[in-house]
Amino acid sequence: MKKIAIDQFSExxxxxxxxxxxxxxxxxxxxxxxxAIKNPADVTLDFYNTVLSPxxxxxxxxxxxxxxxxxxxxxxAQPVPQESRPAVILGVRPCDVRSFEIMDRHFLGAxxxxxxxxxxxxxxxxxxFAFDVSAAADPADFYNTFGYGAADPEGSDVFMVRTDKALLxxxxxxRGKKLLDSLGFLQVAGAQDEKVFEETVKxxxxxxxxxxxxxxxxxxxxxxxVFDNGEFWQKVTMACIACGAxxxxxxxxxxFDISDEMLFKEGSRKRFWDACTFTDFxxxxxxxxxRPRIFQRYRQKVCxxxxxxxxxYGCISCVGCGRCTRVCPVNIxxxxxxxxxxxx
Amino acid sequence: xxxxxxPMPMNVVKITTEVDTNDIKTFRLTFxxxxxxxxxxxxxxxFGELSIYGKGExxxxxxxxxTDPGYVEFTVQRTGTLVGGMVTTALHDLExxxxxxxxxPLGNAWPIDFLAGKNVVVVGGxxxxxxxxxxxxxxxxxxxxxxxxxxxxxxxxxxxGLLLYKDEMAAWQKRKDMVMHVTVDRGDASxxxxxxxxxxxxxxxxxxxxxxxxxxxxxxxxxxxTLPVFFDLGFSRENILTSLEMxxxxxxxxxxxxxxxxxxxxxxxxxxxxxxLEQLPRDY
Amino acid sequence: xxxxxKIEDHLRKEAKNLxxxxxxxxxxxxxxxxxxxxxxxxxxxxxxxxxHLVFNEYCTYNMARYLTRYPVGTKIAVAVKGxxxxxxxxxxxxxxxxxxDLVILGIPATGMKNQKTGEVIDAKxxxxxxxxxxxxxxxxxxIHGVKAGSPYDVLAEFEGMDKDARWAFWKKEFERCIRCYAxxxxxxxCYCDPCFMDASRPRWADKSPTDxxxxxxxxxxxxxxxxxxxxxxxxxxxxxVDIPLHLFHKKVAKECEAMFGQAAGMNIExxxxxxxxxxxxxxxxxx
Numbered sequence: 001m002k003k004i005a006i007d008q009f010s011e012x013x014x015x016x017x018x019x020x021x022x023x024x025x026x027x028x029x030x031x032x033x034x035x036a037i038k039n040p041a042d043v044t045l046d047f048y049n050t051v052l053s054p055x056x057x058x059x060x061x062x063x064x065x066x067x068x069x070x071x072x073x074x075x076x077a078q079p080v081p082q083e084s085r086p087a088v089i090l091g092v093r094p095c096d097v098r099s100f101e102i103m104d105r106h107f108l109g110a111x112x113x114x115x116x117x118x119x120x121x122x123x124x125x126x127x128x129f130a131f132d133v134s135a136a137a138d139p140a141d142f143y144n145t146f147g148y149g150a151a152d153p154e155g156s157d158v159f160m161v162r163t164d165k166a167l168l169x170x171x172x173x174x175r176g177k178k179l180l181d182s183l184g185f186l187q188v189a190g191a192q193d194e195k196v197f198e199e200t201v202k203x204x205x206x207x208x209x210x211x212x213x214x215x216x217x218x219x220x221x222x223x224x225x226v227f228d229n230g231e232f233w234q235k236v237t238m239a240c241i242a243c244g245a246x247x248x249x250x251x252x253x254x255x256f257d258i259s260d261e262m263l264f265k266e267g268s269r270k271r272f273w274d275a276c277t278f279t280d281f282x283x284x285x286x287x288x289x290x291r292p293r294i295f296q297r298y299r300q301k302v303c304x305x306x307x308x309x310x311x312x313y314g315c316i317s318c319v320g321c322g323r324c325t326r327v328c329p330v331n332i333x334x335x336x337x338x339x340x341x342x343x344x
Numbered sequence: 345x346x347x348x349x350x351p352m353p354m355n356v357v358k359i360t361t362e363v364d365t366n367d368i369k370t371f372r373l374t375f376x377x378x379x380x381x382x383x384x385x386x387x388x389x390x391f392g393e394l395s396i397y398g399k400g401e402x403x404x405x406x407x408x409x410x411t412d413p414g415y416v417e418f419t420v421q422r423t424g425t426l427v428g429g430m431v432t433t434a435l436h437d438l439e440x441x442x443x444x445x446x447x448x449p450l451g452n453a454w455p456i457d458f459l460a461g462k463n464v465v466v467v468g469g470x471x472x473x474x475x476x477x478x479x480x481x482x483x484x485x486x487x488x489x490x491x492x493x494x495x496x497x498x499x500x501x502x503x504x505g506l507l508l509y510k511d512e513m514a515a516w517q518k519r520k521d522m523v524m525h526v527t528v529d530r531g532d533a534s535x536x537x538x539x540x541x542x543x544x545x546x547x548x549x550x551x552x553x554x555x556x557x558x559x560x561x562x563x564x565x566x567x568x569x570t571l572p573v574f575f576d577l578g579f580s581r582e583n584i585l586t587s588l589e590m591x592x593x594x595x596x597x598x599x600x601x602x603x604x605x606x607x608x609x610x611x612x613x614x615x616x617x618x619x620x621l622e623q624l625p626r627d628y
Numbered sequence: 629x630x631x632x633x634k635i636e637d638h639l640r641k642e643a644k645n646l647x648x649x650x651x652x653x654x655x656x657x658x659x660x661x662x663x664x665x666x667x668x669x670x671x672x673x674x675x676x677x678x679x680h681l682v683f684n685e686y687c688t689y690n691m692a693r694y695l696t697r698y699p700v701g702t703k704i705a706v707a708v709k710g711x712x713x714x715x716x717x718x719x720x721x722x723x724x725x726x727x728x729d730l731v732i733l734g735i736p737a738t739g740m741k742n743q744k745t746g747e748v749i750d751a752k753x754x755x756x757x758x759x760x761x762x763x764x765x766x767x768x769x770x771i772h773g774v775k776a777g778s779p780y781d782v783l784a785e786f787e788g789m790d791k792d793a794r795w796a797f798w799k800k801e802f803e804r805c806i807r808c809y810a811x812x813x814x815x816x817x818c819y820c821d822p823c824f825m826d827a828s829r830p831r832w833a834d835k836s837p838t839d840x841x842x843x844x845x846x847x848x849x850x851x852x853x854x855x856x857x858x859x860x861x862x863x864x865x866x867x868x869v870d871i872p873l874h875l876f877h878k879k880v881a882k883e884c885e886a887m888f889g890q891a892a893g894m895n896i897e898x899x900x901x902x903x904x905x906x907x908x909x910x911x912x913x914x915x
Contacts, residue, residue, distance in 0.1 A: 030804055030869035051868065052806070061806060062836045065349050068397045075397050075443070079350055110611070112596045115347045139663055210662075224605070227625045239669040241693065243810035245868045255600030258349075258593045259835045260400045267398050269349075271594075272836040274601070275808070280826050282601065284591045285423035285432065288564075290604075290628045300627065304603065311606035329810045329866030330689060331661040331668045331743075430828050 001170045002186035003193055009167060013040040013090075015183065020085035023057045025050055034089065045129070045162060048138055049093050053251030053323060055103065057089050058120045061248070062272035065116065065258075069266050080268075082119035088179070090127040090160075094204070095143035095319040097128045097155040099251035105313040106254055116271075125179050127169075128156030133203040140322030142335045144211040148319065151204025161200045168197050209320065212339045219342055220310035223303045226344050230295070236337045237298040239330040244275030246324035246332070247301070252317040255281075276300050298332075306338055348596050351395040351445025352380040357415065359440055364505030367422040368471055369436060370407060373446060374415045384449065386410055387456060388478035389587060389615045392448030393595045394418060394435060402431035403592040403610065406449065407474040409481035411488065416446070419474040419508060450595040451614050454479045454559060454585065463493035465551045467570060469542050469562025470501050473508050475587060476561050481512075484522060495522040496551050500542040500566075504528050504535045525549055543569040553578035559585045571618070581619035588614050588621075588628055604628045630768030635735055636683040638767040639707060642733055644678040646705045652731055656694050657707035658687040666743060669694065683707070683767075685741045688749060690860040692716045693816040695725045705731040707767070709740065710757030714858035714893030715816035717762050721893070721900050722856075724819060734763025736771045742865060749861065756859055761894055779859055780882045786875055798876070799839075802846060804869040807837040811873050812849060814866035817856045824848060850876045855884040855901030858893040887912060 004012055016022045017037045024043040026035040032047035034054050068077035100121070107117035130151035131137070137150070153159035157176030161168045168189055171177035180186060189197075226232060247253040257274035261267055274281060277297050283289045291297045309317035318334070325333045358372035371394075375381035386406055393401040408417035422436045423429045438444070454475070464483065468476045476499075483492050497516070501507045507526065517524045527538040527545045538545065542562065551558070558574055560567060567586065574584055590602035590609040597611035605624035607613060616624075643655040659670035659680045669689045672678055691706050692715035698704060708716055713734060719725045736759045740749045750756075756779030759770045789797060809825070812818040824832050825845055832848070834841030850873075859881060863873040885891045887910035888901040 028804065029801075062838070066397075070398055073442070077397055077445075079347055107598065110597055112348055112598065112611075113345065114598050115345050115349075118345070139666075224625065227627075238671050241810070241813040241866075243813040243866070244808040245810045245866075248806050248808045249868060254598075256593070256598075257601075257835060258401065258599065260396075260398050261834050261836060261838065262398045269397070269400075270836050271349075271599070273806075274599075276600070278809070280822065282591050284589065285429045290590065296627070300603075303605075303625070304600070308603060308606040325662065325666075327868035329814050329862075329868075331666040333662040333666075336662055430831075433829070 001168060001189040001194055001197060002180050002183070003166045003168050003189040004186050005166050006162070008185075009045070010040050010043070011185065012167075012183065013037065013043045015185075016088050016090065019088075021083060021087040023054070023087065023089040025091045034091075043090075045091060045167075048131075049096070049321065049323075051323075051327070052249050053099065053321065054089060054092050054096050055099065055251045055254075057087075057124065058100070058117055059103070059107075059254065059256075062270055063116060064268040064270045066269040067266070068268070070262075071265055082116070083123065085123075087120070087124040088127060089124055091129045092126055092156070093131060093321070094128055094150065094152040094154075094156075095141075095146075095148045095321045096251050097126060098146070098148060099319045099321075100126065101155055102252050102309075102313075102315060102317050102319070103254060105315065106309075106317075109313060125157045125175050126155070127158045127160055127176075128153060130159070130161045130200055130204060132162070133200055133206075137209040138322055138326070139210075140325040140333070141209040141320060142211060142322060143320035144207050144209040145214055145320050145335070146316065146318070149201065149204040149206075150208060151201045153201060161197050163193075163196055166193070168193050170197055209322075210335055212335070212342065214306075214316070214338065214342060216306075216310045216314075216316050219316070219338065220307040222342055222344070223307040226341055227299070227303065229344070232341070232344065233295040233299045236340065237295045237332065240277065240294050240298050240332055241330060242277050242279060242294045242297065243329065244273075244277055245327040245329060246334075247275040247277060248273055249323035249327040251319060251321060251323070252305070276304065302334060302337060302341070305334075348447070349594070351393065351401070351447045352377060352384075354416075354444055354446045356438055356440055356442045356444060359438065362419060362508045362510075364503075367436070368419060368508065370417055370419045370509075371435065371438070372408075372415050372417050373444070376443070381414075384416070386416075386449035387453035388482045389454035389475050390449040390451050391475070391595070391614065392416070392418065392446050392450060394420070394431065395445030395447065396431055396434045397445070399434040400431045401445075401447070401593075401595075402435070403450070403595050405475040405478075405587070405614075407477050409478045409485065411482055411485035419471070419477075421471050447595060451610055452612070454615055456482070459483075459557055459559075460491045461493065461555075463552070463554070463556040464495050465556060465558040466495070466497045466499075467542060467546060467558060467560040467562070468497075468499045469566040470506060471508070472561040472563065472587075473499060476559065477509055477512070479559065480516070480522075484516075484519065489521055493555065496525070496549065497522065498525045498527070498542060498545050498549060500527040500529070500540075500545065502529045504532055504537075541569070542566050543573050546570055546573045550577060553580075553583070557583045557585065561587050581622060582617050584618040585615060586618070586621070588616060590628060629736070629738060629771050632684045632737075635737070635768045636681065639683050639733065639735075640678045640681050642765055642767065643672055643681055643705065644675045646731055647672070647675040647678065652703040652705040654698075654702070655681070655705040655707075656691040657681045657733070658683060658689065658691075683735065685739055686743050688740050688743065688862075688865060690715055690814075690816050690862050692719060693814065693862070695719060695730075695816070696819045700726055701729060703729055703731075705733055707733045707735060708760055708763070709735045709737050710760055711858055711860035712816075713760035713762050714757055715860060716893070717896050718817060718856060718858055718893035718900070720896055721898060722903075727896065731765065732760070732763045734760030734766045736760065736766065736768050738771060738774055744865075762896060780878060783875065783878055783882065786879065799843075801871045802839070802842050804871060805837070805842045805846070806869060807842060807845070808868060810866040810868060811863035811871075814862040815853070816860070816862070817853055817858070818849070820852075846873070846876070850880055853877055854880045855888065855890075856892050857881050886910075
């Protein structure tokens with residue numbers, strides 16, 4: 001295990017940002033969010049969790065897939081080359097780290113590999129960051145439901161714990177070890193540090209968020225069985241205004257749209273986040289829409305995460321980070337809905 | 345790494361206007377690259393994403409049969425007034441000689457091995473006949489014909505002018521190894537064929553359900569009234585097949601748009617048996 | 629001012645009576661969310677459920693937003709605070725809802741709080757109208773004597789900027805926009821179907837979140853709400869990345885009021901400013 005004094009943190013950031021793309025939390029007007037770091041001084045570790053999830057690092061909100069140029073009917077098209085320098089994402093909360101693996105199952109699974117997700121994921125070292133285990137969790141959080149602790153290192157390449165004066169950095173994978181070994185200026189942590197790290201992880205296991213008994217296989221079947229209970233779905237989704245805030249904030253929502261956009265002769269085929277809550281998500285050109293009503297779309301959202309994803313990939317696609325509830329303009333809370341459905 | 349989002353270049357070699365309303369055309373495409381052509385192995389029922397840079401992509405069922413090598417055909421309806429329809433409109437504006445893109449073949453196919461050895465009743469309505477045409481051409485091609493039992497086709501459109509593949513229909517009607525029932529909702533002065541809705545015709549024709557499978561594609565209203573006819577005839581839900589339509593984007597099960605329950609129509613479908621569909625939530 | 633708790637009691641009682649008496653088939657108001665500080669908009673259809681209704685300082689939602697969901701003819705009771713009542717009036721003016729279908733439960737309230745920041749929403753931010761402008765039942769006493777400045781005072785800083793600074797300001801704000809469309813969806817006056825942003829032929833703006841498309845979206849929305857924005861501030865509160873959309877709406881509302889002599893949703897007899905031609909109308913906008 002390695003460590004670095006808090007007041008030396010900017011040195012670490014500087015070195016990482018020089019080597020390749022570094023994504024880290026930055027304070028903006030709206031709160032803290034992950035950004036590609038240009039100025040090391042921008043990085044902050046003073047945040048509860050980011051407003052939006054870290055998925056944008058591997059799955060940007062908008063991404064050019066193919067760029068082309070059309071002249072006199074002739075088209076030259078080129079797939080967009082992917083960043084090849086190794087990247088680092090620093091400061092990911094434990095529940096969010098787990099979202100990457102859930103997304104891997106989708107983007108790398110079911111027999112088709114998504115090259116855009118894969119190249120970024122393969123290329124990026126994940127530095128997880130423990131929540132402050134002595135502080136209360138946000139009331140919207142429910143990651144304990146999935147058995148995640150506030151300081152679980154699982155899924156991170158390097159896991160970071162903040163103490164009063166230092167940041168403890170423990171490598172969890174070979175890739176993490178390689179990164180830490182390459183940073184010669186880090187101090188070697190002592191036995192006392194090891195103890196603090198372990199105690200933090202242990203303390204993080206205490207239940208601090210909302211939590212419910214939700215078994216993936218059981219809830220998957222349950223939701224299908226209450227699918228036709230329109231009264232229930234209408235009741236729990238009445239307030240929904242059909243914006244896309246919850247899905248854009250979500251670390252495991254992966255639905256995207258593809259569109260061609262051109263300016264004069266040049267254009268690109270891009271993919272960008274879409275939301276199943278939008279009116280036109282399933283609107284066919286014929287005018288037919290299988291999910292014209294808001295409750296049908298919100299039901300799709302819940303069932304996708306807690307039922308269809310379980311059937312397809314064996315796990316629930318939710319990590320309990322609470323973002324959907326926090327960003328919802330009308331406080332719809334997926335945890336309460338799933339919990340209620342579970343008890344029907 | 346193979347990039348499944350990159351279309352292969354295709355030449356548009358022939359454009360046929362199918363209907364008198366001019367909004368349905370068949371595009372015959374040939375491969376620019378020999379390598380792409382060799383890799384493109386498909387079966388009836390599959391679809392492709394037609395791509396026009398600057399406009400987008402549109403998932404369209406393959407209308408040709410793999411038994412006709414060297415080209416692929418897509419029958420495309422110009423759709424949408426305010427929302428959607430960008431690509432189909434652009435396709436309709438194309439002239440022969442143009443170059444477009446294609447990704448595919450995508451999705452599952454009509455289950456040929458399951459159909460083999462059985463009597464096959466093909467029921468189609470209007471524009472939704474495209475992959476059925478592929479299937480019919482596949483089944484009646486040369487040596488293939490022996491693999492299947494009786495082939496009965498019921499095909500209907502609103503008016504004679506809206507019937508697709510008219511020349512081919514005429515040729516099929518002359519064949520002794522299949523039975524054709526072409527019908528229109530309302531005939532015109534020159535129409536000498538049958539008049540009546542597809543479900544009614546199916547009832548009249550009353551194909552036996554013994555060792556038989558029916559393959560049905562058409563507008564939802566047609567399917568709704570046709571299914572009870574086949575139930576009455578004794579067709580089991582496993583032996584009624586259809587092809588689902590949902591709005592699609594990626595066509596490879598990644599963009600999350602076209603799911604019905606835990607199935608992606610683009611990847612797990614579009615072909616489903618009624619028995620399979622009844623396992624899924626009514627969300628299509 | 630009547631205490632929130634008392635307003636809540638009145639709200640429950642009224643809802644119960646109206647539903648029991650068959651005067652309305654549904655009541656649009658507020659219920660408890662996952663905790664007290666996070667209430668949710670709610671529809672009550674049975675008198676027995678009226679006790680679920682709540683009212684506290686965090687019930688900032690403009691329930692008029694839900695009115696256009698129901699077919700004309702549905703008898704609805706709707707709980708509205710000052711600005712919310714203006715939305716009802718504006719919707720009546722625009723023919724989207726009928727006065728006869730509504731029982732308006734007016735709530736005079738000050739000290740409403742932004743759920744995210746805890747900051748009090750007064751004329752400094754939004755919701756400058758304290759007493760409902762139209763109601764059938766008042767759930768609390770009208771509030772008088774509160775020094776409410778002009779709803780446009782908050783624009784002073786913004787208006788002090790020169791053109792370049794204003795441009796830079798909005799460009800920076802819009803950079804954060806994630807195009808979740810919460811603003812248009814939270815807006816009681818955004819009921820177009822389809823919204824111009826969802827049309828593809830012609831496609832007015834990029835569907836993907838490009839800067840140009842985002843600008844096109846917001847500017848068009850700002851102007852489409854000219855003379856229609858009733859200053860409830862829901863757009864800004866709905867925004868997950870805190871873009872102060874209400875500022876722009878206020879600016880447009882101010883210009884509109886100056887030009888056409890009426891603020892949106894103040895009077896049921898008014899015609900919508902942009903849909904009404906008068907000989908004496910200002911031609912300032914024609915240059």
